[in-house]
Amino acid sequence: MLAPGEHPLCQRLLALGGPAPTDALDLLARPPAHRYPLALMAGCLETLPQATGERLIAALRDLHAEEIYCLADPDLWSAPRMVALGMRPLGVYPQSAKGLALYHFDLYDYKRTPDWLNARHWAHPERWEKTRW
16 A cells, blocks of 8 residues: 555554555655555655656556555546556545545456457458468
């Protein structure tokens, strides 16, 4: 979990016996040796410069996590910017005066297979006995 220690979600996970949160800058400075099945991000993007936040999301997406859930302030992290980073918007949830947007990335379904990428368009099975490649 990437979140400040005082974040409510972090407190709830710690109360349930979950792992201690990791600092975002610490993750970028000392990357883990393996890929985690799930990464939760809450309250950390708002404290980082935009470029560092983008590096963090890219590092998690490309190297450190199979699946990511990210809570972010939609005023600071717009949906088009998050989609450009490979995240899918799941919804916007009100929280006092501002809203929180939930984004998701899954390594195994982030890209839909295009229609043209199948045997119907490139294999030409009707020519297998007629032409030698």
